[in-house]
Amino acid sequence: MKKVYxxxxxxSNPKPxxxxxxxxxxxxxxCTSPGRGGYGQGLEAGRIVYETRKKIKDLFxxxxxxxxIFTQNITYALNFxxxxxxxxxxHVITTSMEHNSVIRPLRFLERTRQIExxxxxxxxxxxxxxxxxxxxxxxxxxxxxxxxASNVTGQIMPVEAVxxxxxxxGVFFMLDTAQSAGxxxxxxxxxxLDFLAFTGHKSLYGPPGTGGLVISNAAAKxxxxxxxxxxxxxxxxxxxxxxLPDKFEAGTPNTVGIAGLSAALDFINEKGIDSIREHxxxxxxxxxxxxxxxxxxxxxxxxxxxxxxxTVSISVEGVDLGKMAYELDADYGIMIRSGLHCSPLAHKTIxxxxxxxxxxxxGVFNTMEDITYGLEVLNEMAAKIK
Amino acid sequence: MKKVYxxxxxxSNPKPxxxxxxxxxxxxxxCTSPGRGGYGQGLEAGRIVYETRKKIKDLFxxxxxxxxIFTQNITYALNFxxxxxxxxxxHVITTSMEHNSVIRPLRFLERTRQIExxxxxxxxxxxxxxxxxxxxxxxxxxxxxxxxASNVTGQIMPVEAVxxxxxxxGVFFMLDTAQSAGxxxxxxxxxxLDFLAFTGHKSLYGPPGTGGLVISNAAAKxxxxxxxxxxxxxxxxxxxxxxLPDKFEAGTPNTVGIAGLSAALDFINEKGIDSIREHxxxxxxxxxxxxxxxxxxxxxxxxxxxxxxxTVSISVEGVDLGKMAYELDADYGIMIRSGLHCSPLAHKTIxxxxxxxxxxxxGVFNTMEDITYGLEVLNEMAAKIK
Numbered sequence: 001m002k003k004v005y006x007x008x009x010x011x012s013n014p015k016p017x018x019x020x021x022x023x024x025x026x027x028x029x030x031c032t033s034p035g036r037g038g039y040g041q042g043l044e045a046g047r048i049v050y051e052t053r054k055k056i057k058d059l060f061x062x063x064x065x066x067x068x069i070f071t072q073n074i075t076y077a078l079n080f081x082x083x084x085x086x087x088x089x090x091h092v093i094t095t096s097m098e099h100n101s102v103i104r105p106l107r108f109l110e111r112t113r114q115i116e117x118x119x120x121x122x123x124x125x126x127x128x129x130x131x132x133x134x135x136x137x138x139x140x141x142x143x144x145x146x147x148x149a150s151n152v153t154g155q156i157m158p159v160e161a162v163x164x165x166x167x168x169x170g171v172f173f174m175l176d177t178a179q180s181a182g183x184x185x186x187x188x189x190x191x192x193l194d195f196l197a198f199t200g201h202k203s204l205y206g207p208p209g210t211g212g213l214v215i216s217n218a219a220a221k222x223x224x225x226x227x228x229x230x231x232x233x234x235x236x237x238x239x240x241x242x243x244l245p246d247k248f249e250a251g252t253p254n255t256v257g258i259a260g261l262s263a264a265l266d267f268i269n270e271k272g273i274d275s276i277r278e279h280x281x282x283x284x285x286x287x288x289x290x291x292x293x294x295x296x297x298x299x300x301x302x303x304x305x306x307x308x309x310x311t312v313s314i315s316v317e318g319v320d321l322g323k324m325a326y327e328l329d330a331d332y333g334i335m336i337r338s339g340l341h342c343s344p345l346a347h348k349t350i351x352x353x354x355x356x357x358x359x360x361x362x363g364v365f366n367t368m369e370d371i372t373y374g375l376e377v378l379n380e381m382a383a384k385i386k
Numbered sequence: 387m388k389k390v391y392x393x394x395x396x397x398s399n400p401k402p403x404x405x406x407x408x409x410x411x412x413x414x415x416x417c418t419s420p421g422r423g424g425y426g427q428g429l430e431a432g433r434i435v436y437e438t439r440k441k442i443k444d445l446f447x448x449x450x451x452x453x454x455i456f457t458q459n460i461t462y463a464l465n466f467x468x469x470x471x472x473x474x475x476x477h478v479i480t481t482s483m484e485h486n487s488v489i490r491p492l493r494f495l496e497r498t499r500q501i502e503x504x505x506x507x508x509x510x511x512x513x514x515x516x517x518x519x520x521x522x523x524x525x526x527x528x529x530x531x532x533x534x535a536s537n538v539t540g541q542i543m544p545v546e547a548v549x550x551x552x553x554x555x556g557v558f559f560m561l562d563t564a565q566s567a568g569x570x571x572x573x574x575x576x577x578x579l580d581f582l583a584f585t586g587h588k589s590l591y592g593p594p595g596t597g598g599l600v601i602s603n604a605a606a607k608x609x610x611x612x613x614x615x616x617x618x619x620x621x622x623x624x625x626x627x628x629x630l631p632d633k634f635e636a637g638t639p640n641t642v643g644i645a646g647l648s649a650a651l652d653f654i655n656e657k658g659i660d661s662i663r664e665h666x667x668x669x670x671x672x673x674x675x676x677x678x679x680x681x682x683x684x685x686x687x688x689x690x691x692x693x694x695x696x697t698v699s700i701s702v703e704g705v706d707l708g709k710m711a712y713e714l715d716a717d718y719g720i721m722i723r724s725g726l727h728c729s730p731l732a733h734k735t736i737x738x739x740x741x742x743x744x745x746x747x748x749g750v751f752n753t754m755e756d757i758t759y760g761l762e763v764l765n766e767m768a769a770k771i772k
Binding site for chain 2: 032338
């Protein structure tokens, strides 16, 4: 059976061959603790980690390599900031399109640390009006945290407008780039970001186990580390070092994953973000156009392909979506994700809670033939609905 | 030049071929988000994670698979407990042989959360008198946290005796098995452990980026999660689930690393922990015997090979240790680690602060020929010292 992977918003698949090769090479020929031994093979591990920091720095226009922190996934990066920055009575602004990696830490801090949270509502298409962010700002607002693109509807958020508002208000701004890094141009300095959380294993095409945080020097001073331990630096001290990146990197890093991410960043750079974006835009446009011809199917989110990344949520009238997702895989080899996508608030916003949607999300390895096949299958399945 | 790797206490090298194969297979043929898709390939990723939990459960005699939490490394596991459990005025007991992954979180909590910490001193060989732990217990003692074996001297700590003390006192007990998992028999239930922190990439022979925590059901209730986010479970809720393992596992796990760890656990089981232990014991015994014949070299820690794992710290009179470590690699291909090994307190305890020691640490792939070569080189270098 033909196999088509449309779950790239969860994790991209396949990975470039060069990622697999880099990880094999690392395990076979290096595999030491980076920079902590006095021997050459340990320095080589350190060099790989440093070069990957440099590639992330270049991708996002970060201040320097040291401002790039590696974590297991983007959830850790988001938590590091929220758990390490926010003090009792601090106010945080976020949106109703966020993933639980933003909402759950905030709800926990609301309950245990008297943080105040404003969730700015988006409209039924999942669109944010930037002035609603401005109107939510209070004297005690410490942080605005929001996604760059929705993991449910693919909606691209108006981050440039929010960047202006944040600058005027003098508050911290964290961007969740889980669905945009590697697909949209993201400039840390131009967007006046204090924190940029990224994941390695989605649209950056790296392995699971990679992700991180870009953090400005000023913002880093305001954040306590959440995890403390060995850093290979200032080993005579019983306190976590105050400098970057060591302040936020304790214990042995996932060096083999970072080696894979490094190769993935080369892949992204060779393809070019603009060309990746254009490819996904065309697939998305064709998919949405096709969906509109199919009875019983409702497409969520913006109609404008310029306003969305390659993620499309649909519902199908008269069908159990979980069962339909199962059949798409079992009968047609199409892998998608049904349900709430860890984003209950987003589904409430677009009116699909608690059933959720069927989510199709495209990657650089998907082709127009995949889209055509997906549409044929959906047509066939829709025709069978009694 | 001959290459001999004696830095297994930092990370084991090489990894078994089966670990590399399992990771390649995962990346090539699976590479989905575990259990979160309705499709077969996603269930396959979930199955690998579950089976690895089962192998960890069996290795440590944990209560069940759900009591096994995966983290990026053991530092995260140790921090999850200390940061999530301890409340103001709680008292913690630890020892003077701990790694900074234990000491740094405690010092931070002392400063920011009014935690009280007693560091029980060990003797100049790095040995702990269990009755000193008993004498340190107070009414407000919440936790005893200690290493199973020192990463500086290899000293095996009297954990059975501490387990009895902890049971009588009714306090929580966390064991840091960074230097013992896969080498010493560790029985979660018999040792009455509440928390067992482990790393995947040292003597378990898995890849960097793996590690975790075994946690009892009762202890899990007392610990707040440090990291909150998507779990693929209870996605309609804005709160972290309260059940295991999801309570402590947010965001996409390092599935490719876990696949490698799974193969590594098979390797350990095939070899047998007893046989691994006996191999390392013989290497250590031969090395220490040889060292005693070399002038100017001082060996730290217990003389009794039954009391130590395969880690030996030495100093060399009249020599800069950092320079000697560099020459061991550059001139003889011997990779070791000099300095403080992220354990300043342990070096203060054995009297080697702030210079540190040269640390030789052995693994299952080291041979008696490696030991002989190491001793020859040390003899040659010692003879050259003016």
